[in-house]
């Protein structure tokens with residue numbers, strides 16, 4: 465149980481990773497150049513137990529946590545590389561990298577302005593309420609991860625490194641909000657990764673909500689986390705592992721559904737003794753584990769991988785939940801798959817597994833109007849179309865209504881799609897209204 469210590473690696477100390485001895489100087493240089501722009505952090509579990517170093521160039525977990533040259537455009541790579549060669553000051557280098565970052569769409573889908581609710585006429589910090597039933601809570605102490613995914617859409621917050629201190633006011637306000645909003649049944653702790661918090665701090669965030677739990681309409685508490693992939697020892701060997709499991713029990717004993725929303729990108733993340741033990745312990749508290757992942761080139765763009773991923777999850781008593789399209793942010797060009805290809809991979813994988821694995825939904829795009837799922841390719845009136853539907857909508861009335869877009873092999877996001885048969889998508893006028901009424905100061909593209 466004991467004896468394993470978490471050791472993280474960032475740009476500052478990554479050259480001490482002994483497995484990197486096999487890498488060429490150019491490869492090491494690449495990590496440094498790209499790592500100055502995109503967030504980079506990994507740890508001893510990822511390095512020692514997940515990455516297969518004999519074949520690191522094709523290893524999915526190497527691509528998942530180590531920066532790769534093509535994640536930046538040639539131009540941007542050259543700019544940063546040159547600045548480093550010229551030994552510019554660290555402030556100057558930061559500015560150069562910052563300028564590149566702001567052009568990589570750091571806040572997709574109107575996260576900053578469209579989803580933040582008001583309480584006492586103030587914007588609530590750390591809270592987003594986009595879909596009627598579900599409130600997202602970003603506790604400030606949980607805005608980091610045990611390692612960073614190179615594709616992360618939350619990446620800007622890792623760079624600033626601000627707001628990492630415990631902020632009790634956030635959950636006090638949230639508790640008040642939940643009492644007034646009985647349409648909210650689900651509270652989702654997210655980040656970053658809330659499971660990077662100590663059990664004590666996590667409990668402190670929960671306490672104000674717990675005090676008023678009977679005056680809210682909460683039915684489910686979810687925890688969005690990649691800790692089972694990046695640091696399963698959090699639940700098996702950490703000093704406060706037991707305390708965290710006790711908190712889970714407390715939630716379940718209250719009659720609340722505790723859904724542990726685990727982020728797994730590849731079956732290898734389910735293969736170690738540590739992750740399997742952690743899953744058992746979490747399920748032992750009465751919590752459920754539901755799983756989700758985006759689909760990416762270089763990591764999981766193969767139906768065999770997805771079929772194996774879902775099968776393994778079910779064998780470990782986890783419930784497949786979502787497949788997402790890569791968000792239009794950060795290194796998207798490196799990872800993105802056209803919608804048509806992603807759907808083809810989904811369909812092939814889905815058809816390989818039994819019904820018990822088919823609780824998964826997707827592929828879906830989390831864009832400003834909602835979560836839009838690609839349900840298939842069809843031919844209507846002699847026109848080839850993509851059939852789409854909302855899994856979640858800013859307006860709940862949109863949910864589950866089929867609609868159609870022109871078939872387009874190069875489209876990789878909702879904003880690339882045009883309505884089939886001309887005209888507008890059925891929700892566009894409605895979306896326009898939502899946009900204008902509430903958030904006229906928000907200058908974002910409505911289909912991000």
Ligand SMILES: *Cc1c(COP(=O)(O)O)cnc(C)c1O
Nearest residue numbers: 594595598600652830835855856
């Ligand atoms: C996916 C998502 C949720 C949760 O939606 P469910 O369909 O209830 O799983 C909540 N908020 C946002 C912003 C989301 O993208």
Ligand code: SF4
Nearest residue numbers: 609612613616656690
């Ligand atoms: S675990 Fe999630 S929040 Fe953390 S780096 Fe990966 S994608 Fe980002």
